[in-house]
Amino acid sequence: MAYQKKHCWSILLRLYHWAFALSIIALCITGFYIHEPWTNTLREGSASWPMAWMRFAHFIAGYVFTAAVIARIFLYIFGNKQERIMDHLPVTPRNIKNIFSTLLLYSYIKEGHDPDRLGHNLLAGMTYVITIIAAVFQLISGFYLLFPELAIWEGYGLAIFGSQQWARYIHHLLMWWFMIFALIHIYLVVWNDVQEPEGLVSSIFTGKKFTH
Amino acid sequence: MADTVNKTLDPRLNRRGFLKGCTMAAAALGLSESVVPKMVEAATSAERPTVIWLHFQECTGCSETLLRGTHPDLARLILDIISLDYHETVMAAAGHQAEEALHDSVEKNAGKFILVVEGGIPTAENGIHCMIAGKTALEILEEIAPKAAAIIAYGTCATFGGVQAASPNPTGSVGVDKLVHDKPIINISGCPPNPVNLLGTILHFLTFNRLPAVDGLKRPKFAYGRRIHDHCERRAHFDEGRFVEQFGDEFHKLGYCLYKVGCKGPETFANCPVARFNEAGVWPVSVGHGCIGCTEPDFWDTMTPFYDRIPNVKIPGAGIIADADELGTKVLAATGAAIGIHAAVGVGKRLIKGKSDSDE
Ligand code: HEM
Ligand code: HEM
Ligand code: SF4
Numbered sequence: 001m002a003y004q005k006k007h008c009w010s011i012l013l014r015l016y017h018w019a020f021a022l023s024i025i026a027l028c029i030t031g032f033y034i035h036e037p038w039t040n041t042l043r044e045g046s047a048s049w050p051m052a053w054m055r056f057a058h059f060i061a062g063y064v065f066t067a068a069v070i071a072r073i074f075l076y077i078f079g080n081k082q083e084r085i086m087d088h089l090p091v092t093p094r095n096i097k098n099i100f101s102t103l104l105l106y107s108y109i110k111e112g113h114d115p116d117r118l119g120h121n122l123l124a125g126m127t128y129v130i131t132i133i134a135a136v137f138q139l140i141s142g143f144y145l146l147f148p149e150l151a152i153w154e155g156y157g158l159a160i161f162g163s164q165q166w167a168r169y170i171h172h173l174l175m176w177w178f179m180i181f182a183l184i185h186i187y188l189v190v191w192n193d194v195q196e197p198e199g200l201v202s203s204i205f206t207g208k209k210f211t212h
Numbered sequence: 213m214a215d216t217v218n219k220t221l222d223p224r225l226n227r228r229g230f231l232k233g234c235t236m237a238a239a240a241l242g243l244s245e246s247v248v249p250k251m252v253e254a255a256t257s258a259e260r261p262t263v264i265w266l267h268f269q270e271c272t273g274c275s276e277t278l279l280r281g282t283h284p285d286l287a288r289l290i291l292d293i294i295s296l297d298y299h300e301t302v303m304a305a306a307g308h309q310a311e312e313a314l315h316d317s318v319e320k321n322a323g324k325f326i327l328v329v330e331g332g333i334p335t336a337e338n339g340i341h342c343m344i345a346g347k348t349a350l351e352i353l354e355e356i357a358p359k360a361a362a363i364i365a366y367g368t369c370a371t372f373g374g375v376q377a378a379s380p381n382p383t384g385s386v387g388v389d390k391l392v393h394d395k396p397i398i399n400i401s402g403c404p405p406n407p408v409n410l411l412g413t414i415l416h417f418l419t420f421n422r423l424p425a426v427d428g429l430k431r432p433k434f435a436y437g438r439r440i441h442d443h444c445e446r447r448a449h450f451d452e453g454r455f456v457e458q459f460g461d462e463f464h465k466l467g468y469c470l471y472k473v474g475c476k477g478p479e480t481f482a483n484c485p486v487a488r489f490n491e492a493g494v495w496p497v498s499v500g501h502g503c504i505g506c507t508e509p510d511f512w513d514t515m516t517p518f519y520d521r522i523p524n525v526k527i528p529g530a531g532i533i534a535d536a537d538e539l540g541t542k543v544l545a546a547t548g549a550a551i552g553i554h555a556a557v558g559v560g561k562r563l564i565k566g567k568s569d570s571d572e
Contacts, residue, residue, distance in 0.1 A: 035304070035521060035537075037472065040455050042462065050453035108561055115431075147480075149437065158428040164479035165505060165514040166438070168524045169536075176540035180547050188549045 002212065008118050009207040013075055013083055017204055020068040020135075022177050023061045030058035031175055035202060061140050069135045076132075082119025088129050090122060098122040106188075107193075113196055124188070127181065134177050141171040221418060228253075233289035234409065236318060240487050241424065241434045253295040254419040261418070262325040264356065265299040267374050268349040269342050269385055270331030274367035275301050277404040287432045290411050293418065294326070300344075311345050318359055327360035329353070329388050332369040332376050336384030343368070353391060362396040362423060363388060367508055371399035371431075378512035389430060398423050399430040403506035408487045409435040429509065431481065439504050440477035443485040446470065464500060474519035475502030482507040 009017075030036075033054040075086040090096045094116065102121040104110035113121070120128065137160070144157030144167050159168035193200040198208045234251045238244075267275075279287045279302065296302070297317035298310070305313055315327065331349070334341035334550050339350035347355075355365060365371045365388040377385040389397045400409050413432055416424045424432040441447065449455070449469040456464040469475070480503050484495040496503055505515035514523060526533050 016292075028251065037453060037455060039453055040457065040463070041453060042466070044454070045450075046452070048453070049451050052451040108557060121563070148439065161351065163508050163510070163514060164481075164507060165511075167474065168479060172522050172536055173525070173540075175537070179540070180544055183547055184551065185553070192554070194558075200218050 003210045004212060006118060006209050006211055007207060008082055008203055008209040010080055011207065012071055013079065014204060014207055016068045016071040019064050023065040023068060026061040027058060027065060028175060028179060030054045034058060035172060038141065042053065059146060060075060066139050069139060072132055085117050087179040088125030095122050131181055134174050138171060138174045145171065229288065229563035230289060234415065236408060237412045237415045239560035240408045240483065241416060243555045251415050251419050254417060259419055260293060260295040262317060262321040263294045263296050263328055265296060265328040265330065266327065266352065267300050268331030268333050270367065270369045270374065272301055274330050274404040284572040287407065290414065294414060295572050322359045324361050326428045327356060327363045329363060330371040331386065332373045332387045333391060341383040350385060351431065357392045357395060360395060363392060363409050365397060365399045365415060367405055368401045368403045368511065370500055371401040372509040374403065375512055394422055397430055398432060401431055401507040402482065406484065406487050406489060419558065436481040436507060439486055440480045440482055444477050444497055445485060446497060470502040471499060473502055474521060476505035476515050480505040480508055
């Protein structure tokens with residue numbers, strides 16, 4: 001059987017993916033430090049600012065993260081067929097059918113992907129949408145913590161979270177969603193790559209998938 | 213009656229104390245000293261505004277802080293520039309006499325008086341959890357609030373419900389602005405608030421004829437415009453990574469940052485580090501205890517445990533109360549285990565079926 005090389009992910013989607021993934025790793029590490037600074041010292045006047053630097057790194061990564069989320073929302077509307085939101089939500093018979101076939105696939109009952117889909121399967125697609133929604137709340141709480149005196153962030157922050165402390169609490173809990181998501185995500189990507197050699201892992205670098 | 217109260221409480225306020233108080237208020241408001249004479253003029257020449265002070269569900273700590281601190285000038289000053297017609301704790305009258313004074317004053321000054329509310333208002337079971345002179349707090353507020361010119365909710369109970377509103381809030385206690393919607397309301401939160409902030413608000417009102425600018429929670433910006441953390445004297449230790457690990461340890465004795473023992477300064481809006489308390493120039497962090505966030509909404513629920521950074525996770529029904537990170541680690545570990553099992557099943561199936569990869 002001959003393999004066919006197909007263009008699947010645009011360059012913007014791939015850039016967004018890695019900006020998103022790498023910024024989240026940085027945000028989790030620096031976020032943990034901000035929550036519970038694991039260094040301490042009795043030295044004064046050492047001209048080192050571990051907490052200030054960790055916060056600075058957190059905010060820089062936060063801006064990268066925000067840019068990635070904005071790019072993703074743009075692609076949900078203006079991206080190619082695989083990238084648009086309609087391909088990720090259970091709104092068409094084709095998509096609903098794919099939920100069940102993916103469940104059967106993941107429970108080792110059935111083999112092979114649905115041949116009519118080039119992009120995400122529905123379970124993955126819906127999880128990504130939930131993750132982007134979580135990311136929007138994460139960045140609103142983050143900017144509210146960063147700029148509480150600015151009217152726009154004060155407005156959104158108070159309306160959604162009610163107080164700085166509650167914003168921080170939700171911000172912290174959402175971090176766990178991203179970490180658990182990343183673990184399952186990387187496993188399933190590799191698992192799918194093993195099950196069906198379509199070049200899934202490399203597709204997020206090259207944008208190309210192989211079908212037959 | 214007000215004058216009687218005033219004189220018995222105010223035997224010593226001299227011009228020096230008066231000017232000092234006005235200067236403090238101007239500083240707290242962030243105004244230049246050139247407005248001090250204006251303030252003094254407003255405070256002395258304008259007709260003293262009538263103030264009616266209602267107590268509901270509370271501990272009276274707010275009034276206590278105002279009256280019995282080591283800053284007599286401040287309390288005297290407030291009592292000097294206002295005409296306090298009704299205040300259950302300090303008034304001489306009692307019983308029917310007191311009730312009469314209240315109603316006379318409300319009628320006489322309708323539309324002109326400032327209403328200060330101290331304490332939360334219980335709303336459950338038609339408000340029977342707080343009754344004064346046979347009426348519920350709810351009824352009293354409904355009767356008096358519409359006649360006030362403006363309302364000052366004083367203390368965290370009157371602003372956000374306070375301790376009795378802590379989960380599960382059995383009496384349905386709420387702050388004034390949940391019940392009164394058609395009056396200018398200013399929230400001076402804190403458990404207790406700094407009296408300087410009340411003085412500043414009143415002087416602002418007298419001098420400029422309007423209430424000061426407020427934030428999204430109706431708190432005056434001059435006092436609640438910045439977080440404690442952004443004006444804290446221990447902030448350098450925070451940025452440079454020097455933290456108290458435990459009360460009484462080496463780091464604590466050296467006066468380092470209290471972040472790791474749960475200081476809520478980073479989440480709390482108040483001017484404590486600037487205005488300070490009791491004329492001795494102290495505030496909680498300066499004496500070695502973290503901020504507990506008492507000026508913030510629902511602080512009894514959101515700021516506890518006081519010595520941890522964030523609240524525990526409660527899962528209703530399951531009876532689970534756990535540290536967020538402990539729970540997160542468990543969920544992550546369970547996810548990892550599930551992944552392991554899933555992968556093992558896959559490998560097992562391949563072994564059994566003896567499927568090779570060369571079946572393309
Ligand atoms: C996946 C994304 C993110 C994760 C996992 C994350 C994680 C965290 C964590 C764990 C904390 C400590 C909270 C605590 O004390 O418990 C924190 C604090 C904070 N984060 Fe994030 N964060 C993320 C995104 C952002 C974004 C987009 C911004 C916006 C610029 C942001 C701004 C902040 C700020 C301002 C703080 C408070 C720092 C301080 O006051 O010292 N975060 N973050
Ligand atoms: C070694 C690490 C990673 C690899 C190899 C990888 C690979 C991939 C691949 C192949 C896809 C497309 C999957 C599909 O079609 O369903 C994808 C999508 C995605 N990945 Fe990753 N990923 C990695 C790490 C991460 C991390 C750490 C995150 C964030 C926590 C992340 C977030 C996402 C998201 C949100 C999508 C959906 C893209 C979209 O919105 O359409 N990835 N990844
Ligand atoms: S003691 Fe509290 S308010 Fe002061 S710098 Fe440390 S965390 Fe911030």
